[in-house]
Amino acid sequence: MPQSDAALLLSRLTRFRRRATLALWMHDTVPATAGLVLVAEAMAVWQRSLPDRPIETAAALLAAACAIGLTSALVRRPTLRLTARAVDERAHLRDRVVTAFQCRAGSDAISRLVLRDAIAHLDSVSPAAAFPLRLPRAVPTIGALAVGVPLAVAAVISLLPPSPVRSALPSTLADAMPPPGARIERDAAMSDRSGRRSTATADARVTTETIPPSEVERATQPQAGRPPSSTSAATPGSPQPDADTPAGGPGTRGGRGPGQSVGTAAPADAGIAAAAAGGPAEGRGGVGAGRGGAAPADSTAGTSTGDRSRDGGYAAAWAAAEAALPQERIPPRLREYVRRYFSAIRPAAEQP
Amino acid sequence: MSTVTPGIIEARAAAFRECFSHLRAEIGRVFVGQPALVEQLLVCFFCQGHALVEGAPGLGKTLLIRTLSEAVNLTFARIQCTPDLMPADVVGTNILTERADGRREFVFERGPIFANVVLADEINRATPRTQSAFLEAMQERRVTVFGLDHHIEEPFSVFATQNPIEMEGTYPLPEAQLDRFFFKLIVQTPDFPDLAEIMARTTGSVRPTVTPRFGPDVVREAAALIRDVAIADEVTTLVLRLVRATHPDAPDAPASVRQFVRYGASPRGAQAVILAAKTLALLDGRYHASATDVRRVAVPALSHRLILNFQGEMERASPLAIVGDVVGAAS
Numbered sequence: 001m002p003q004s005d006a007a008l009l010l011s012r013l014t015r016f017r018r019r020a021t022l023a024l025w026m027h028d029t030v031p032a033t034a035g036l037v038l039v040a041e042a043m044a045v046w047q048r049s050l051p052d053r054p055i056e057t058a059a060a061l062l063a064a065a066c067a068i069g070l071t072s073a074l075v076r077r078p079t080l081r082l083t084a085r086a087v088d089e090r091a092h093l094r095d096r097v098v099t100a101f102q103c104r105a106g107s108d109a110i111s112r113l114v115l116r117d118a119i120a121h122l123d124s125v126s127p128a129a130a131f132p133l134r135l136p137r138a139v140p141t142i143g144a145l146a147v148g149v150p151l152a153v154a155a156v157i158s159l160l161p162p163s164p165v166r167s168a169l170p171s172t173l174a175d176a177m178p179p180p181g182a183r184i185e186r187d188a189a190m191s192d193r194s195g196r197r198s199t200a201t202a203d204a205r206v207t208t209e210t211i212p213p214s215e216v217e218r219a220t221q222p223q224a225g226r227p228p229s230s231t232s233a234a235t236p237g238s239p240q241p242d243a244d245t246p247a248g249g250p251g252t253r254g255g256r257g258p259g260q261s262v263g264t265a266a267p268a269d270a271g272i273a274a275a276a277a278g279g280p281a282e283g284r285g286g287v288g289a290g291r292g293g294a295a296p297a298d299s300t301a302g303t304s305t306g307d308r309s310r311d312g313g314y315a316a317a318w319a320a321a322e323a324a325l326p327q328e329r330i331p332p333r334l335r336e337y338v339r340r341y342f343s344a345i346r347p348a349a350e351q352p
Numbered sequence: 353m354s355t356v357t358p359g360i361i362e363a364r365a366a367a368f369r370e371c372f373s374h375l376r377a378e379i380g381r382v383f384v385g386q387p388a389l390v391e392q393l394l395v396c397f398f399c400q401g402h403a404l405v406e407g408a409p410g411l412g413k414t415l416l417i418r419t420l421s422e423a424v425n426l427t428f429a430r431i432q433c434t435p436d437l438m439p440a441d442v443v444g445t446n447i448l449t450e451r452a453d454g455r456r457e458f459v460f461e462r463g464p465i466f467a468n469v470v471l472a473d474e475i476n477r478a479t480p481r482t483q484s485a486f487l488e489a490m491q492e493r494r495v496t497v498f499g500l501d502h503h504i505e506e507p508f509s510v511f512a513t514q515n516p517i518e519m520e521g522t523y524p525l526p527e528a529q530l531d532r533f534f535f536k537l538i539v540q541t542p543d544f545p546d547l548a549e550i551m552a553r554t555t556g557s558v559r560p561t562v563t564p565r566f567g568p569d570v571v572r573e574a575a576a577l578i579r580d581v582a583i584a585d586e587v588t589t590l591v592l593r594l595v596r597a598t599h600p601d602a603p604d605a606p607a608s609v610r611q612f613v614r615y616g617a618s619p620r621g622a623q624a625v626i627l628a629a630k631t632l633a634l635l636d637g638r639y640h641a642s643a644t645d646v647r648r649v650a651v652p653a654l655s656h657r658l659i660l661n662f663q664g665e666m667e668r669a670s671p672l673a674i675v676g677d678v679v680g681a682a683s
Contacts, residue, residue: 085586094638094642094643094644095584095586095587095640095641095642095643096638096640096642098584098586099582099583099584099587099640099641099642100640102582102584102585103582103640108356108580109356109357109358109360109361110361110580110581110582110639111582112358113358113361113362113639114582114639114640116358117638117639117640
């Protein structure tokens with residue numbers, strides 16, 4: 001039965017191909033792991049710090065390497081013909097299998113004999129023997145590198161001077177922030193029309209509580225004579241780019257219509273910027289709330305008590321920052337950055 | 353739908369192997385030593401090719417060919433080539449004969465070329481005109497006399513011998529004729545034990561005799577079966593690479609080919625390699641040719657097809673070594 005012989009041959013070959021793919025996967029995963037480890041180490045050197053969660057990072061790297069190896073093995077998976085050739089070479093079958101694969105569609109007597117002969121020989125060869133799961137020869141070297149390079153990286157990082165930004169931030173930011181859990185009352189203008197009012201703690205966590213709709217209506221009434229936004233040219237309802245506030249998450253951009261946007265990040269931003277400048281952070285009262293739609297930490301139309309409290313805090317924060325900026329340890333690039341930041345969050349009352 | 357079943361093929365293959373073994377054994381009773389030469393001669397014979405047997409005088413070339421024909425019950429003819437040998441002496445001619453009714457007519461008298469096994473002894477002593485008489489017979493398996501074609505019955509093999517030492521008064525075979533030989537076989541001088549064995553066998557009162565067995569049908573069936581043997585594209589590609597690599601302008605030609613060869617092997621060389629590889633496969637009990645078979649037969653099948661350049665001639669470059677380089681490079 002030529003058909004059954006051909007099907008038998010193909011099923012045998014498929015087994016061998018599966019095994020070859022597995023061997024390829026194993027072979028490819030090792031260099032992928034090494035490559036990812038090296039990339040991670042390069043990033044660690046670049047950032048001058050080790051990962052915060054080394055075990056999770058290592059597991060993620062391993063998983064990514066396995067995925068890369070699997071993808072590579074599947075892409076490079078041999079065809080059945082190539083598998084037949086490989087089996088011939090590895091099991092010394094003298095071109096039996098590849099010839100049988102070529103003859104599988106033939107119905108003549110010779111083709112049937114070739115198929116039978118190949119199947120009989122294939123049965124005596126195990127896929128594991130033909131395609132053993134061998135690690136690449138470079139594994140000892142790669143292993144040594146994987147162990148040695150991280151140690152070297154850690155040593156290098158410990159010897160390098162700390163980043164000026166990072167050295168400045170932790171010591172002053174803690175001082176700049178209020179104790180965790182201290183609640184900062186948001187202005188009613190921060191509430192949206194659904195009646196949910198945003199509040200934020202000093203550690204930038206945002207919680208919501210429900211407020212009566214009447215309070216919302218009252219709070220969201222635009223005040224006559226005050227422009228919706230003093231610095232932004234954004235039209236109501238359109239998101240406003242927050243390129244001026246790159247120091248952190250500037251707030252939740254709503255884009256839901258006039259007076260609906262809720263900004264929450266101004267306190268942290270002000271604190272960070274002030275801390276970076278070496279001064280006290282007192283800008284935590286400022287919350288972008290306005291009709292401009294987007295409510296980053298820019299000076300959107302502040303008609304609320306939040307704006308008023310921010311006005312006072314702004315002056316103090318800017319004074320402290322201005323006093324700290326000339327310090328030599330502040331890189332010039334960051335000085336300009338702090339100036340731009342304070343310029344961006346300047347309240348409307350203090351606009352020149 | 354072919355009526356040939358695997359069982360029939362296996363029976364034919366078994367008969368072929370038995371015939372081959374019988375011939376090898378019978379030749380071994382008469383011709384001492386050199387098993388590789390005997391095997392190559394038999395491979396060439398079962399492929400229905402022609403062989404150029406080269407060796408010094410007295411090494412048993414004629415005995416080898418005669419024994420082959422006797423052992424398998426085939427007709428044998430020997431043509432001793434000399435400068436005055438005429439083409440008609442090889443292929444035959446029309447002779448005027450008188451019939452019973454008194455009428456006279458020309459009747460074709462077959463020459464020795466119509467035997468199953470033809471030994472053209474010292475073929476390089478024949479004139480080019482006579483040598484060319486072999487051409488058509490060897491390639492087309494027919495001769496044309498007075499405009500009439502006369503087919504040569506198979507099996508048909510021409511074994512030509514030549515003496516590599518005495519070149520005076522000879523007419524070296526032209527390339528076109530060399531290319532018609534399936535194999536070029538070199539008969540080596542026997543080593544000491546073989547020489548002693550030859551003396552023991554040939555100087556006593558008992559002369560070894562050959563037992564004839566089988567017949568032309570077995571040879572014909574074997575030749576047909578050999579052509580049916582499967583060959584994978586990869587193996588064919590190897591053969592083509594080998595043949596291409598014998599040309600000095602080929603990109604994968606080894607250094608010796610670039611240095612010493614003017615022109616490489618022809619497609620006939622590839623045909624010879626494949627057929628011989630198939631024969632070896634069948635002998636090995638397989639129904640497919642392998643790369644190993646190809647490498648085994650590459651040297652006898654290709655060496656005589658290389659045309660050396662001036663440097664190769666001057667430095668007496670060995671075509672056998674050059675083909676060996678080609679095989680090594682292709683592997």
